[in-house]
Amino acid sequence: MVGKTAWRIGCLFGCLLLACSGLARANPPDLLLTESRLPPSALPLLDDDTPIICAFDEPKGSLQLHEAIERALCQSPQSRAAWAQAKIQAAQLGVARSAYLPNLSANFGYLAQTTSNTYEKPYDVLDAKTQPRTRTASLKLSWTIADTGLRRANVEQAAALLDAANASHDQTIQRTLLETAQRYFDVQTAQAVLRASEEAENSARKNLEATTAKHAAGAGALTDKLQAAVALSDARLKRVSAQGELENATGSLATAIGLSPKTRLLLPERTQKLPETGIGTSIDDLFEEAGSHHPALQAARAELNAARARVRAVRAEGRPVLGFSAEASERRQDKHIPISGYPATGAVFRDNVVGMQLSIPLFEGFGRGYKVRAANSQVEQLQAELEKMEQQVMLDVWKSYQALNTRKAHIEAAQTLLDSARRSYEVAEGRFRAGVGNILELLSAQSAVANAEQRRIEALSGWLSARLQLAASTGKLGMWAIR
Structure with missing residues (x-):
C-alpha cells in the first residue's frame, strides 16, 4: 500500500515538473534576478526620463527632430539585435548562478514484457509463459557542495560579459541616434540649399527681364540679354540639382x-x-568624460574583466570538487518469478542512496597548464586592444574638438562673406539699372552672392555635424546635443 502511494506521488510530481517545464519554455521566469542588470528599457531615456513608446501614426505636419529620433530607435534592427544580445548574456549569467543550486531529476518508466519458455520432451511440463509488467520511479539529487572558486569565476565572467553587452547596446543606440540626426540635418541643409537656389534663380530671372527691357528700348546690347539668359539657365540647373538632392536626403x-x-x-x-x-x-x-563614459571603452574593459575571470575559472577547473548526491528509486513488477519453477507473484524493489564524492584531478596530460597559458595570453591581447582603443578615442575627441572650433570660425567668416557679397550685388544692381554698370559686373556680383550663401549653409551644416561628432566621441551623445 505504501509502495502504491509513493508511486502515485511520484507520478504526480513528474507531471508537475513537466507542466512547469512547459511554462518555462513559453515564458521563462527570471528567478535568479539576472534581468535587473539589464538597462531599464531596450531604448534609452530622453532628458526628461520619459521612456520611448514605440507607437506611431503616419507623420502629420512638421516632423520634429525628437520624433524622428524616437522612430529610428524603435525601427532600428541593429538596436534590437544589440538588446537581444544583452538578454542572451543575462541568461548566461543565470546559467552561471544556477551552478550554486542543486540539480533534481525524476525518472519514470513502464515496461510491458512477454517471456515464453518452451522445452522438449520429456521436460515440456516446464513450459511457461509470463507477461510481467514493470513500473519504475526514481528521484535523484546532486549538489556541488564546494569547489575552489570555479563557480564564482564563472559568475564573474558572465557578469562582465553582460556589462560588455550592455555597453555595446548603448553604443548601438548612440550610433543610431547620430546617424538619424545627421540625416535629419542633411534634409534641412538640402532645404536651405534649395531655397538659396530658388532665390538665385529669381534674381537671375529679374536680371533677364531687366536686360530684355533695356534691349527692347534700344538702351542695352543683345549680348547683355544673352548673357543674362545663360545665367538664368545656369541658376535653373542648380535649382533642379538642389531639388534632386533634397529628394535623396528625404528618402x-x-x-x-x-x-x-x-x-x-x-x-x-x-x-x-x-x-x-x-x-x-x-x-x-x-x-x-570620454575615458569614463565612452561605451566602446566600457565594453572593452568589461571584456578584459571577463578574460581575467576566465583565467581563474580555467585554473579552478583543475582543482578538487566536493559533491553531494542522493537517490531514491522504486521498481514494481507484476507476475515476477523469483525462482524458476515457482509461481509468478508481485515484487517491489527499493533503493535509497546517499553519498559524498570528492573529485581530485591528478594528471591531465599537461593540458591544464596550456589552457591557463592561452587564457593569460587572451588577457594580454585584450589589454593591448583596450590601450589602443583608449588612444583612438582620445584622438577622436581631439579631432572633433578642433573641428568644432574650426567650423565655428567658418560660420563667422561665411557670414561676413555673405554680407559683403550682398552689398556688392546691391551696388552692382544699382549701377546697372542706372546705366553706368555692365552686365558682367552684375552677373559676377550675383554669382558671388549665390556662392557665399552656399558657403554659409555648408559652414552651419558642418558645425552641426562637428558638434554631433564631438558628443559621440565622448560617449555621451543625447538629445541635448542635437537640439
Whole structure:
C-alpha cells in the first residue's frame, strides 16, 4: 500500500515538473534576478526620463527632430539585435548562478514484457509463459557542495560579459541616434540649399527681364540679354540639382525612421542661430568624460574583466570538487518469478542512496597548464586592444574638438562673406539699372552672392555635424546635443 502511494506521488510530481517545464519554455521566469542588470528599457531615456513608446501614426505636419529620433530607435534592427544580445548574456549569467543550486531529476518508466519458455520432451511440463509488467520511479539529487572558486569565476565572467553587452547596446543606440540626426540635418541643409537656389534663380530671372527691357528700348546690347539668359539657365540647373538632392536626403531619412522612401516629409526650417553646444570648453574635461563614459571603452574593459575571470575559472577547473548526491528509486513488477519453477507473484524493489564524492584531478596530460597559458595570453591581447582603443578615442575627441572650433570660425567668416557679397550685388544692381554698370559686373556680383550663401549653409551644416561628432566621441551623445 505504501509502495502504491509513493508511486502515485511520484507520478504526480513528474507531471508537475513537466507542466512547469512547459511554462518555462513559453515564458521563462527570471528567478535568479539576472534581468535587473539589464538597462531599464531596450531604448534609452530622453532628458526628461520619459521612456520611448514605440507607437506611431503616419507623420502629420512638421516632423520634429525628437520624433524622428524616437522612430529610428524603435525601427532600428541593429538596436534590437544589440538588446537581444544583452538578454542572451543575462541568461548566461543565470546559467552561471544556477551552478550554486542543486540539480533534481525524476525518472519514470513502464515496461510491458512477454517471456515464453518452451522445452522438449520429456521436460515440456516446464513450459511457461509470463507477461510481467514493470513500473519504475526514481528521484535523484546532486549538489556541488564546494569547489575552489570555479563557480564564482564563472559568475564573474558572465557578469562582465553582460556589462560588455550592455555597453555595446548603448553604443548601438548612440550610433543610431547620430546617424538619424545627421540625416535629419542633411534634409534641412538640402532645404536651405534649395531655397538659396530658388532665390538665385529669381534674381537671375529679374536680371533677364531687366536686360530684355533695356534691349527692347534700344538702351542695352543683345549680348547683355544673352548673357543674362545663360545665367538664368545656369541658376535653373542648380535649382533642379538642389531639388534632386533634397529628394535623396528625404528618402534616406524616411528609411531610417521606418517609412517608405517615397514618404513626403515636412521638416521645420533650420534656425540661423547657433544653439548652445552643451559641451564643456575644456579639452581635459572632454578627455575625462570620454575615458569614463565612452561605451566602446566600457565594453572593452568589461571584456578584459571577463578574460581575467576566465583565467581563474580555467585554473579552478583543475582543482578538487566536493559533491553531494542522493537517490531514491522504486521498481514494481507484476507476475515476477523469483525462482524458476515457482509461481509468478508481485515484487517491489527499493533503493535509497546517499553519498559524498570528492573529485581530485591528478594528471591531465599537461593540458591544464596550456589552457591557463592561452587564457593569460587572451588577457594580454585584450589589454593591448583596450590601450589602443583608449588612444583612438582620445584622438577622436581631439579631432572633433578642433573641428568644432574650426567650423565655428567658418560660420563667422561665411557670414561676413555673405554680407559683403550682398552689398556688392546691391551696388552692382544699382549701377546697372542706372546705366553706368555692365552686365558682367552684375552677373559676377550675383554669382558671388549665390556662392557665399552656399558657403554659409555648408559652414552651419558642418558645425552641426562637428558638434554631433564631438558628443559621440565622448560617449555621451543625447538629445541635448542635437537640439
